[in-house]
Amino acid sequence: MSEFSSSFGGSDAARALHDDSIVIDGLVIAKWQRELFEDMRKGGLSAANCTVSVWEGFQATVNNIVKSNQLIAESSDLVCVARTAADIRAAKAAGKTGIIYGFQNANAYEDQIGYVDVFKQLGVGIVQMCYNTQNLVGTGCYERDGGLSGFGREMVAEMNRVGVMCDLSHVGSKTSEEVILESKVPVCYSHCAPAGLKDHPRNKSDAELRFIAEHGGFVGVTMFTPFLRAGVNATVDDYVEAIEYVMNLVGEDAIGIGTDFTQGHGQDFFEWLTHDKGYARRLTNFGKIVNPEGIRTIGEFPNLTEALLRRGMSEHQVRKIMGENWLRTLENVWGG
Template sequence: MNSAQLHEDAIVIDGLVIAKWDRELFEDMRRGGLTAANCTVSVWEGFQATVNNIVEMNGLIEQNSDLVLKVRHTDDIRRAKAEGKTGIIMGFQNAHAFEDQLGYVQTFKDLGVGVVQMCYNTQNLIGTGCYERDGGLSGFGREIVAEMNKVGIMCDLSHVGAKTSEEVILESKKPVCYSHCLPSGLKEHPRNKSDEELKFIADHGGFVGVTMFAPFLKNGINSTIEDYVEAIQYVFNIVGEDQIGIGTDFTQGHGQPFFEWLTHDKGYARRLTQFGKIVNPEGIRTLGEFPNLTDALLRNGFSETQVRKIMGENWVRVLADVWGE
């Protein structure tokens, strides 16, 4: 089958989208043929503000039920595919919303949260992000990992420091992920992962979602979809065809104030990084252009089976393992 047919037939999952949630975005997800996406509902927010974000997302899902549905189980991902909708997996990019309450892990699972990143760039009660000296996983962090394993929430390590990441990988009884990362072998950056780190997570049953966030790509804002495929190929060569997927980090619809909030500690304190201009790679500038990625992977020598795995099947398998269904 040709690339358009394959894309239409395949399960397509984006392991990380942090876009401006509205109907226009959901329509673009449908244009792109997305079966499901891990959608960020918490970064710097504490418990209450995160609950408010979930309430808002629930309302949006309800108002746009012709386009999207809420994902709690992998069966919901398959249902989204069957119904021609996009499944919304609610995820956090920071465990800050758990505050110092172990019981909040179960509470958020009950609200539909499926993936939680342990830290976002800086230190929290669990461990250390990638932009400061890494003190590793705390005692409370170990409890949180065990609780996330128990209730079925996936541990994400994309913005987490190397030492904390290693200790979470060793501590977790379930697969963990870098939901959206790039290899430092192609570009040295605090957010990118070394060959050793990529191999370590894969060797311990973990999962790597490859991002296309331009500041972390080799050619920055001049990158094209070919640069993205090069990064996918690089990671593929290290982790193999069963432990790799997509995690674009689409920030569609957001303006500069949003990036200012993201790049300051806690959203308001010290500046952590400066992205400069944000331009997605040419050929996949919007979620609606997702079919171009299937085409580019096929053109670059990936087999149909490998493309199906990378585009979504691997995500479904690993989520089923963590979620227990």
């Protein structure tokens, strides 16, 4: 049991619940290395949506997947690629973490609808429509939002057809609304926080959170401290505050975890993320990057289960939040 758990009165029952639960992190953009996989196992993750593309185009993204496949093969004692809900259940049963390949931008699709199916066959199951700025699909959250393009509508239809989940976390409000209405299957904010607790361009308003839930969508709540009310002083309990706030808006069946873990990366990585296309104008400046006390690393994930219980949530609710809701929603989109 971690030092944080001990200092906050952690219990064997909380750890037992965590170990027995399906635990899914809806967004991890940590540095790819075996140490990350070891920490995922320490944290008891059944699966994680791991970013393999942000600003990259088609070829660079394929190269990322090749490297990721090699690393996963070398760490097959710890992880496996998860393409289906059955793969996630099998990973849990085998004591491994299922790696879901995800994009944080549709750039890798370029202007080719057919690339959606190509990348699906390579294991890509979740794709964010835009990353902060304009692309061929629509508009990100740091620009004047022109909505979903005609090409974007075709893209949503193709993602629906082949079973790729539409993610709207970094997407503009109007584009998000139009994707939600256009999609025939659930879409998600894989990693967001409520603007009701902290006003930030990346956070979602109460109305936006209700809207996605009312249309069958899903919300993964992030713990990225620039988006939390307490900022860099946040603890795991402040993260739970955001989770509870969102749950009160969307209901206990439409909520899960999307930490946005950036574990292992240095300042150069954040510079790349926060400039348009990785090199152009600066979009934002996060300042100091530190995860909430008690869940600084993926290995401390059990502390989140304990903190949810400490907040007064039932074991049934905790199981839903920690992963059962994600699993059901992904199965709905992926088709098995």
